[in-house]
Amino acid sequence: MVFDMYQEFILDYYRHPRNFGTLPHPDMISHDVNTSCGDEVTMQVLVKDDRIGNIRFTGKGCAICIASSSMLTEHALGKTLDEVSRFTKDDVLNLISIPISCVRLKCALLGLKVLKLGVYQFLGKKLEVQDEN
Amino acid sequence: MRLVSRFNPLDVRKDFPFFEKGLVYLDTAATAQKPKAVLESMTECYVEHNANVHRGVYALAQEATDLYEGARKRVAKFINASSGEIVFVRNATEAINLVAQSWGRANISKGDVILVTVMEHHSNIVPWQMLAKSAGASLEFVPVSKDGLLDMDAARLSLRKKPKLFAFTHVSNVLGAVNPAKELIALAHREGVPVLLDASQSVPHVRLDVGELGVDFLVFSGHKLYGPHIGVLYAKRSLLEAMEPVLGGGDMIKEVALSHSTWNDAPWKFEAGTPNVSGAVGLAAAMDYLDALGFDAIASHEKDIMDYALEGLDSLGCVAIYGPRDRVGVISFNFGDMHAHDVSSVLDESGVCVRSGHHCAQPLMGELKIPACARMSFGVYTTRSDIDRAMEALRKAKVVFGL
Ligand SMILES: Cc1ncc(COP(=O)(O)O)c(C=O)c1O
Numbered sequence: 257m258v259f260d261m262y263q264e265f266i267l268d269y270y271r272h273p274r275n276f277g278t279l280p281h282p283d284m285i286s287h288d289v290n291t292s293c294g295d296e297v298t299m300q301v302l303v304k305d306d307r308i309g310n311i312r313f314t315g316k317g318c319a320i321c322i323a324s325s326s327m328l329t330e331h332a333l334g335k336t337l338d339e340v341s342r343f344t345k346d347d348v349l350n351l352i353s354i355p356i357s358c359v360r361l362k363c364a365l366l367g368l369k370v371l372k373l374g375v376y377q378f379l380g381k382k383l384e385v386q387d388e389n
Numbered sequence: 390m391r392l393v394s395r396f397n398p399l400d401v402r403k404d405f406p407f408f409e410k411g412l413v414y415l416d417t418a419a420t421a422q423k424p425k426a427v428l429e430s431m432t433e434c435y436v437e438h439n440a441n442v443h444r445g446v447y448a449l450a451q452e453a454t455d456l457y458e459g460a461r462k463r464v465a466k467f468i469n470a471s472s473g474e475i476v477f478v479r480n481a482t483e484a485i486n487l488v489a490q491s492w493g494r495a496n497i498s499k500g501d502v503i504l505v506t507v508m509e510h511h512s513n514i515v516p517w518q519m520l521a522k523s524a525g526a527s528l529e530f531v532p533v534s535k536d537g538l539l540d541m542d543a544a545r546l547s548l549r550k551k552p553k554l555f556a557f558t559h560v561s562n563v564l565g566a567v568n569p570a571k572e573l574i575a576l577a578h579r580e581g582v583p584v585l586l587d588a589s590q591s592v593p594h595v596r597l598d599v600g601e602l603g604v605d606f607l608v609f610s611g612h613k614l615y616g617p618h619i620g621v622l623y624a625k626r627s628l629l630e631a632m633e634p635v636l637g638g639g640d641m642i643k644e645v646a647l648s649h650s651t652w653n654d655a656p657w658k659f660e661a662g663t664p665n666v667s668g669a670v671g672l673a674a675a676m677d678y679l680d681a682l683g684f685d686a687i688a689s690h691e692k693d694i695m696d697y698a699l700e701g702l703d704s705l706g707c708v709a710i711y712g713p714r715d716r717v718g719v720i721s722f723n724f725g726d727m728h729a730h731d732v733s734s735v736l737d738e739s740g741v742c743v744r745s746g747h748h749c750a751q752p753l754m755g756e757l758k759i760p761a762c763a764r765m766s767f768g769v770y771t772t773r774s775d776i777d778r779a780m781e782a783l784r785k786a787k788v789v790f791g792l
Contacts, residue, residue: 261734262789271726293730294747294754294761316760318728360734 261354262319269323274330277312286374290362295321297370299329303378308332308340313370318363320356325367327351332371341375343368396686402770404678413741413775418562418590418719418766421615423675430674431617434667442666443640443657453666460669461656464621467676468607469598474629476622476656477669481589482512484608484622485556487659488585489516491632492606492624497553499525504552504582506531506539506568507756508561511749513587517556526553533756537564537712544573548580555584559591563750563764564712565719567591574603583628589613593768594691594717596684599623611668615768616675619668622659629655636661679769687769691718694767694776701780707792708783711757719766721748724783725792729763735789736763739782 282300289296295317302310311329315322331351332340348368349356356364402408407422414422440450442457458472465472478484493516497503503517507530514528521528529547534540539557548555555577559570570586577584585606588597592609599607607623624632634641634652638661643651652658679687698720702708707725724732729745736743744764747754754760765779786792 262731264791267791293745294751295730318730318734320731321728357734360730363730 261356261360263354266319266323266352266354269326270319273313273322273326275312275326275333276314278314279310279312282312284374284378286370286377288366288370288373290317290321290366292362293318295363295366297321297325297366299325299367299370299374301371301374301378303337306338307334307336313367315367317366318360320352320360320363321366324348324352324364325370328367328371337375337379341372341379343372396682396690398690398770398772401682402772405770408770411740413739413778415765415767415771415775415779416742416744417593417768417771418613418764419744420612421593421768422770423615423617423671424678426678427616427671427674431667431671434670441663457664457666457669460666460673463673463676464669467597467680468592468623469600470623471626473654473656474599474623474626476624476629476659477664478620478622478659479665480612480618480620481587481608481610482516482620484620485512485585485587486516487622487635488606488608488624489520490635491659492628493517493520493554494524495631495633497521497524497526501526502529502550502552503527504529504531504547504555506544506557507533508539508564508566508750508753509556509558510562510587510589511751513556513558513585514752530752531557533564533566533753538566539568539573541569545576548576548582551580552582555582556587557584558587558589559597560594560717561712561750561753562590562719563721563748563753563762565716565721566713567595567715567717570604571602578603590718593679594688611672611675614672614675615678616672617665617668619665619672621672626655629659632659634658634661638662640664682769690769691767691771694771694773695720697773698765698767698776698779701776702783705780705783705787707787711759711762719764721762721764723759723762724786725790727786727790727792729761731790732763732783732786735786736779736782739778739785741779741782743779 279300279302283303284301287298297315300312311333313325313329404424405422438452438456440453442454461475462472465475517528531544532540560567574584583605586604588607588609593614605625609621611617611619641653641658641661643653709723711721733743733745746761
């Protein structure tokens with residue numbers, strides 16, 4: 257039922273997204289767009305001791321996209337990069353805990369895709385630096 | 390073919406098997422549903438007359454060729470062209486690309502300007518960007534004024550600078566605004582500028598006459614005209630004759646030698662390979678169907694639906710509508726602070742199909758300063774009860790979204 261999709265807390269996260277904004281000197285910035293619908297999300301992360309020290313996101317998208325991205329930032333805060341790099345689709349679906357139809361799955365998962373993109377790039381960069389040493 | 394003396398939307402609807410599903414289909418501008426007459430003509434084409442065209446000497450092959458070339462004549466008649474000026478392609482997008490790659494490469498060079506408008510569908514922007522990039526030319530855009538119409542003063546100014554081509558849409562697929570095509574074409578011609586008219590969103594709603602318009606190139610898609618997935622490029626005979634083919638292969642040649650080949654005459658030199666015969670036949674059937682309904686009757690029916698829907702949306706009190714009041718085919722809107730996808734999802738739950746997103750018009754979304762919008766669009770089969778069901782679903786959505 258689509259009406260279950262728009263529970264009050266989802267609309268609240270959409271209208272007042274937590275961790276919405278940017279960071280002054282982020283260690284990673286990642287961005288992606290859903291080409292089919294034009295939703296876009298950017299994530300910024302400050303890394304501290306291999307953990308998500310601080311995190312902000314910006315974006316334009318539907319309630320499902322914005323709410324799930326926002327909840328994901330709350331969930332990721334304080335976790336190790338390794339943990340975040342292993343976040344799955346089910347983690348996000350558990351977080352938002354509403355029934356998502358397959359057409360809207362892409363909306364729900366855009367934030368995850370962008371966050372993992374950033375973490376992967378960051379880890380990749382770090383690995384390269386280590387290799388050089 | 391059945392003749393309808395008075396237009397009755399409920400009768401019209403019975404001609405479309407799709408509606409047995411019980412859906413409220415308000416996405417006709419994306420693609421229209423097909424009347425039985427179209428589907429039957431295509432089945433008949435496969436069952437009774439299937440052979441390759443322009444090749445065999447046996448009777449059946451001649452039948453298939455006659456059907457295909459007969460369809461070309463029918464399409465020509467529909468827009469008052471001659472059949473030698475009609476090229477069958479896949480869709481409007483391919484027709485624009487054909488003009489860009491053939492006429493464009495021969496006529497656009499370094500430093501030239503191609504004039505388009507901000508309200509174009511991506512298909513009337515990207516092929517010109519690609520051409521401009523390879524030729525060293527540039528694009529200029531006629532802006533949209535505050536009331537959602539093309540800025541005519543800006544168009545006049547840009548045309549005075551004599552761009553190499555003016556490509557614009559007749560009806561905007563977002564705003565529903567009808568551009569004064571005849572006036573714009575005359576303005577362009579006064580400056581010696583040829584014109585490509587994107588008729589994708591106008592040809593299902595108004596009678597087009599290429600002779601009266603005086604247009605150089607005109608494109609549209611069959612699937613938006615209640616027909617199958619085939620497209621049409623119209624070009625003035627002299628232009629087509631001078632143009633080089635873009636695709637090579639069978640059917641488009643006169644003679645092939647090891648060292649070189651010579652081209653077939655227009656329009657066949659642009660139709661390499663085995664063509665979409667059933668598509669052409671289905672499109673001709675769609676045109677018969679629409680002519681039998683009559684464009685005056687179609688226009689007055691669609692105006693009634695448009696006014697009824699605009700009134701309905703106004704009465705909801707939380708709807709922002711984009712574009713002029715006087716419009717054709719589509720209403721794009723946003724609903725309170727909700728994103729268009731959310732609106733479309735909730736409507737879908739009530740069996741109401743509306744499109745949401747940027748509608749392949751990202752530059753226009755930028756101009757309107759919105760990331761996306763929802764869009765309802767109407768056709769010959771849309772009824773007031775469809776609109777009632779959509780409004781009921783929107784009232785439900787208002788509650789769900791706490792608006
Ligand atoms: C104004 C306009 N031009 C061109 C097109 C492209 O049509 P097609 O995708 O069939 O080539 C569309 C389709 O949405 C349109 O609305």
